[in-house]
Amino acid sequence: MNSLPAAFHQILTQLLGEAWRTDAAALEAHARDNSWRHALPLGVALPSTREQVQAIVRACREHGVPLVGRGAGTGTTGAAVPTAGGIVLSFARMNRILEIRPGDRCAVVEPGVLNGDLQQALMPHGLFWPPDPSSAEICSIGGNLACNAGGPRAVKYGTSRDNVLGLVAITGSGELIQCGGAYTKDATGYDLTHLIVGSEGTLALIVEATLKLAPRPRAQAGLRVLYRDASAAAAAVSRVMAQPVTPTMLEFMDARSLELLRRNGAQVPEAGAMLLIDADGDDDTLPYLLNALAEAAEGDGLLALDVATDGSARDKLWAARRALSPALKSIAPGKINEDVVVPVSRIPDLVEGVQRLSLEAKLPIVTFGHAGNGNLHVNILYHPDDAGENARAHAALPKVFALALELGGTLSGEHGIGVAKRDFMAQAFSPATLATMRAIKQALDPDGILNPGKVLPL
Amino acid sequence: MNSLPAAFHQILTQLLGEAWRTDAAALEAHARDNSWRHALPLGVALPSTREQVQAIVRACREHGVPLVGRGAGTGTTGAAVPTAGGIVLSFARMNRILEIRPGDRCAVVEPGVLNGDLQQALMPHGLFWPPDPSSAEICSIGGNLACNAGGPRAVKYGTSRDNVLGLVAITGSGELIQCGGAYTKDATGYDLTHLIVGSEGTLALIVEATLKLAPRPRAQAGLRVLYRDASAAAAAVSRVMAQPVTPTMLEFMDARSLELLRRNGAQVPEAGAMLLIDADGDDDTLPYLLNALAEAAEGDGLLALDVATDGSARDKLWAARRALSPALKSIAPGKINEDVVVPVSRIPDLVEGVQRLSLEAKLPIVTFGHAGNGNLHVNILYHPDDAGENARAHAALPKVFALALELGGTLSGEHGIGVAKRDFMAQAFSPATLATMRAIKQALDPDGILNPGKVLPL
Structure with a gap:
């Protein structure tokens, strides 16, 4: 057109x-x-x-x-x-917070409300909305829902899909539909709410969402744990996730990530890998939770474990983590950042496989991310102007996806598919499963006007 | 046919x-x-x-x-x-537990596995599957998923839909589809998993499920709290749900429920309503959690608050709760038991409205259930052989649904729709929303062979 x-x-x-x-x-x-x-x-x-x-x-x-x-x-x-x-x-002008209902632990918003603005508005009520993508200050709730955004807190609190109770939406056939509501249990008809979340605007446009809120914890604290190598850290991730205290965040950084932090002036000791493990609770319970997490983090290959309670030590830990993504540019200007997911127990294999691909492609690949969900960001770094590096980087990408799928994982944990991963969908799903997704697309958007060419392979 | x-x-x-x-x-x-x-x-x-x-x-x-x-x-x-x-x-013969993966906090099962058998098998791994309908010992996982079964624990751990990571299913068009897997974060294509859960066998037949497991808490304890009247108890439910410690269970019983318990020999003091509030954790943290819950439970209309730690006192509390459903038969042989849901803040209005309907119908209506989710079981009791009672009971039912909808709730929290509530779906959803559900039914089951006449109104 x-x-x-x-x-x-x-x-x-x-x-x-x-x-x-x-x-x-x-x-x-x-x-x-x-x-x-x-x-x-x-x-x-x-x-x-x-x-x-x-x-x-x-x-x-x-x-x-x-x-x-x-x-x-x-x-x-x-x-x-x-x-x-x-x-x-x-949806920039549909940005009203329509209702905050503390007694029902929910808020009703228009899709254009910014995630950060909602969090501010919830603060006086002692509540928050769990999804915390790194763009939280400037991204919209509608966008979070459209791509099922996550963030580090998802390991304890779930992703956008897990934190929405109901929607009002306009389908591709132009009908206004309403599903779910200000309640947390629902066995009434088909679950249109969770279907529309993560469909990236290809099935319906969300015009109102009822969001599930969580009570803001009174205190937070974290552990910084260094390991000999990535396998030792990955094994600790499995141990942490197999005991009863679920961390609020459980972030993994490989050796290259740590190098990068040091190169940018952060004080990180020599180690093969690092975990940042956060817990939340109150002053009474937090020491016990940290203790349980520290016990699980200890094991073969542990080099050092430091506790950072609320305050500047903890802020520094997380600043180091946040500095990582921008710091990648100091290695090479080109970055392919994919957010594959694998079962937690297969993180060692993913990390090892990515190191192999890095050697093979003769390119740095930096791996870090939300280990508690098995959701790692694999960053292939290259110089776009160097034809050889460019070609090798783009040749490595399908191998990263193939590796994640082979390990029983999937293409995306929180970024979504869009155009970027659309052509890999046929590797992730069988023809019959894709045909079923297409039939649903046809059912909700019979003329294919909503975001054509996204999510589903052509 | x-x-x-x-x-x-x-x-x-x-x-x-x-x-x-x-x-x-x-x-x-x-x-x-x-x-x-x-x-x-x-x-x-x-x-x-x-x-x-x-x-x-x-x-x-x-x-x-x-x-x-x-x-x-x-x-x-x-x-x-x-x-x-x-x-x-x-699915009685497809009852194998295919895999238990403690490191990934999941299990892979065939649909015919009984909920109780799975819990037994998970015990040595220190894990459990959260859905706990009262039929847990004898109901199947496939059935739990088909109707999105819940239970008291849902207030902390969610319902069946919240505790499934992936499915293999045969759609009504005879295709085998596969969605999700042994991972907890997924932004890859349409969410077929949550759509099929709760669709009561009308879209696809589940042949394998990957279930999300939770670590078994080391200790549990509970509070028994008596209130002057239902409103005071309902207000306490809102307070409990608005503070950071989420109870494991939060059950409400109205005055008639307590009468019934006493009539059956249970030692329950005189009160207008009772809450059972359970928490789980470990020996270190549990006292703090109970303390926070007790603080929230206290307020206007409180008559008595007793703590029952793990052991026989707690067992007695829950035995009283479990005895309630069978005890209803002692009032009248006929029972219409519906599991409506309302926003937690509207529980007082629901309880009051049901009392009004009870007077109007001249029939006992007993209300109890999962207050933390706003999911109450409303039991209309009558003598089926008494034509007048029979007619009044069945005339009261649509009024119960209308009341729940008017309060911003819905028809079913955990039982599902089946044939029982099918004809009320048109009150719960707009024609456009129902048309969208029908379009999805048509997409997955084009010839309408899967469980025809269920869920969607004719």
Whole structure:
């Protein structure tokens, strides 16, 4: 589609006024996400109400115009990039927190609310919404739900999908549907809520979400544990996850990650791998929880274990972890960052396999991430201008996916599929399973107008 | 359908041998669940492998024969009763625990494994599977997943849907699909796993499930708290759920429930309502947790609070709770037991509304259940042989549902819909939402052979 039908343009102008934009600046501002992908939309709609969203979807359907829903554009897979042309529907103006219900441990929000803004609003109630992607300050709840965002806290509190109780959404057929609500137990009909979460705007556009909240813990503390090698650290991850105290976060960093931290001035002793293990509770219980976690972390290959209670020591630990992703750029300007998942017990094999691929590709690959969920970020680093490195980096990527699948894992734990991993879906799922996903797509979006070309392989 | 096509009968005989049954005893043994409903199937298939299940579904599809999947038949909604004729496929012989993976906190099972047998097998590993319906000893995992069974522990650990990581299933189109796996974070394609859970065998038949396990707590203890009236107890439920320590169980019993316990010889002091609040942890942390829960339970209308640590005092508390359901029969032989859900903050309104309905219908209605999830069992008691009582009881039922919906709740928290609540679905969902559910049914079961007439209104 190279231009919008005149009748369509007229409908949207009448419907939205200045909230229907076709100027170059608006188009350019909605052409990217946080991947390297770029595609200009033909128009940008900025609705303020669910009725407007529904009318836009119906107009798109009537005129066969592709529609890409957009939160804050912080995704990493190209899911919000209008690669098939058509229009972008931005939820930037649907950003009201409609209700905070402490007694029901839930909040009702529009999709454009920023994750960070919601957390601020929940603070006085002693509550929080668990998903904590690293973009939390600037990403939207709608985007979090669309790609089932996670973050370090997911090991204790689950991902976005685990923390939503109900949705109001407009399907690709232009119907407003309502599922779930302000309750935590539901055996009433098909679970449309969890189906729509993680479908990356290909089935329906979320216009309201009822989010499950958790009580803010009174105290947090962490352990920094150094190991001889990655296998020793990975074995400790399994031990930690097999005992009753579930950590709040359980992060793994390989030897290259530690090198990188040191190169950037952080004080990290020599070690083959590091775990950051966090717990939350209150002042009475926290020492016991940390003790149980420390006991589980101890074992063959342990080099050092330090406790950091709430405050600056702990902040420093986590600052080191957060500094990691930006620090990758100091090794090489090009980065392919994938977030594969494996069963926790197979982390040693994943780490070992990635080291093998690194040698084979003659490229640094840095591995770190959410070990308690078996969700590691594998960063292939290369110089994009070096044709050889470029080719080897992109040849290594399918091997990372093949390795994760071979170990009984899957392609993505929290970034989603978008365009980035779409062509690997046929390795992750059987033809019959993909056909079932396609049948569901057809059922909810019969004309294929919602985010075409994303998630499902062509 | 009054008889099976001869060709179909021949296919199943060849496929299953003695595991294809059409004798009167087998038919009668598969004609009921734990509701009052009865319908004879035309044949009973007892497959041992997923390949057999797939061949049976394909034969049913080819010959237009309705197929009702069946676990242990303990459901209460008629979901497993072959009301549309056709055959019953029993998973009784697919009852192997395929893998227990302590390091990955998961187990892989066939659907016919009994919940109680799985718990036994997990004991030596220090793990358990959280769903604990009152039929746990004798119900099957496949049945638990089919109706999204819960139980008292759901307030801390979630329902069946929250405790499954992956499935292998045969859809109504006869395809074998595979989704999820032995990992706890997944942003890869559509969430077929949670969609199939709770769909009561109308979309696909589960042939293998990867279950999320929890570490068995080292110690448990409970509080028995008596209140002046139901409102005071309900307000305490809200307070308990708004603070950071989530109880393992949080059960409510109304004044009539307490009367009933006393009538049956239990030593329960006079009170308007009672809460049983359980916590789990270890010997170090448990006293602090109980303390936090007791603080939250205290407030206006409190009459007495007793602590029962692990052992016989606690067993007695829970024995009183378990005795409640069978004791209902001593009031009247007829019982309509529905498991509506409301937001926790609306429990006072639900209890008050039910008392009003009880006066209006001139029938005892006893309310108790899983208050931490807002999931109360409302038991309308009557004499079925008394035409007046019978009529008033069945007239009260839609009013109970209307009340729950009006309070922002829903029809079922853990029993499911089956035939029992099917005709109320149109009150719970808009026509567009129901149409979306029907489109999904059509996508996965295009010829409508899987459990026809269940869940979705006709």
